[in-house]
Amino acid sequence: SVLAGYNGTIFAYGQTGSGKTFTITGGAERYSDRGIIPRTLSYIFEELQKDSSKIYTTHISYLEIYNECGYDLLDPRHEASSLEDLPKVTILEDPDQNIHLKNLSRHQATTEEEALNLLFLGDTNRMIAETPMNQASTRSHCIFTIHLSSKEPGSATVRHAKLHLVDLAGSERVAKTGVGGQLLTEAKYINLSLHYLEQVIIALSEKHRSHIPYRNSMMTSVLRDSLGGNCMTTMIATLSLEKRNIDESISTCRFAQRVALIKNEAVLNEEIDPRLMIARLQKEVQELRDELALVTGEPRTEALTEAELL
Numbered sequence: 671s672v673l674a675g676y677n678g679t680i681f682a683y684g685q686t687g688s689g690k691t692f693t694i695t696g697g698a699e700r701y702s703d704r705g706i707i708p709r710t711l712s713y714i715f716e717e718l719q720k721d722s723s724k725i726y727t728t729h730i731s732y733l734e735i736y737n738e739c740g741y742d743l744l745d746p747r748h749e750a751s752s753l754e755d756l757p758k759v760t761i762l763e764d765p766d767q768n769i770h771l772k773n774l775s776r777h778q779a780t781t782e783e784e785a786l787n788l789l790f791l792g793d794t795n796r797m798i799a800e801t802p803m804n805q806a807s808t809r810s811h812c813i814f815t816i817h818l819s820s821k822e823p824g825s826a827t828v829r830h831a832k833l834h835l836v837d838l839a840g841s842e843r844v845a846k847t848g849v850g851g852q853l854l855t856e857a858k859y860i861n862l863s864l865h866y867l868e869q870v871i872i873a874l875s876e877k878h879r880s881h882i883p884y885r886n887s888m889m890t891s892v893l894r895d896s897l898g899g900n901c902m903t904t905m906i907a908t909l910s911l912e913k914r915n916i917d918e919s920i921s922t923c924r925f926a927q928r929v930a931l932i933k934n935e936a937v938l939n940e941e942i943d944p945r946l947m948i949a950r951l952q953k954e955v956q957e958l959r960d961e962l963a964l965v966t967g968e969p970r971t972e973a974l975t976e977a978e979l980l
């Protein structure tokens with residue numbers, strides 16, 4: 671569907687250690703353990719190669735949300751600076767309530783290999799930022815986005831689709847983890863943002879709710895379109911098999927049950943490329959002028975007459 675111009679989101683939700691990263695990114699050791707991101711990239715580029723009827727452009731962005739702040743995992747300055755020194759990714763909203771992310775870079779990928787390199791670069795940057803006290807991978811939300819545009823040669827209509835592949839932070843409750851200091855702060859932020867995610871899901875699953883509280887957290891703002899809007903969304907619930915985690919597993923299943931109640935309406939994202947439209951109209955005007963000159967025998971000048979200007 672993304673190839674056809676629809677937005678998509680796949681997100682993994684579950685407690686720490688239940689397999690979210692394994693599902694979304696994959697295990698590092700074996701090729702057969704690769705996750706949804708490398709498999710998706712492989713599928714997309716294979717399909718793009720097969721379809722010579724359209725011109726496709728693919729861009730990648732990789733956002734990390736840590737303690738309610740957004741960071742660009744593909745920022746070239748990453749290697750030289752620590753996470754906190756990088757410019758924060760901020761949310762801008764246009765008059766049509768579309769979300770734009772400032773300071774989040776988009777990188778063109780023309781092959782599967784280039785796209786995979788961007789994934790590895792982002793994951794490496796994520797690991798560099800980790801210290802024993804700050805295991806960002808478990809305490810941050812990560813959103814890998816594939817932006818795909820397509821158009822037929824000569825056509826002015828462009829289709830834009832984006833696919834978010836999301837690895838959420840662990841969903842366990844603070845009380846159980848029994849931590850203090852920085853870990854407690856992080857846990858509070860995670861709980862708060864997952865709580866806001868839950869609030870949004872609850873609001874969306876209840877009919878007749880006119881206000882959906884997307885703005886409460888960065889993650890719900892970024893995923894606004896994916897959760898209740900123009901998007902085909904899939905949630906993967908990851909569960910721990912251990913008996914002591916039964917409460918968390920039940921809570922994950924309850925969350926999944928609520929998410930399953932949401933009905934989204936995805937529409938094709940088509941727009942007219944203004945530059946192509948202008949070029950096409952200019953060509954048409956020229957042809958009509960030539961035709962007119964031929965019929966009347968009077969060559970037309972480029973300058974508009976006073977009457978035309980009025």
Ligand SMILES: Nc1ncnc2c1ncn2[C@@H]1O[C@H](COP(=O)(O)OP(=O)(O)OP(=O)(O)O)[C@@H](O)[C@H]1O
Nearest residue numbers: 685686687688689690691692693697807808839840
């Ligand atoms: N299906 C699986 N098969 C084999 N190993 C798995 C599977 N799922 C998870 N693992 C292993 O379990 C461990 C924890 O998984 P993972 O890091 O994906 O959990 P997580 O839910 O992302 O945790 P966190 O919230 O801390 O990021 C990893 O070592 C991973 O390799």
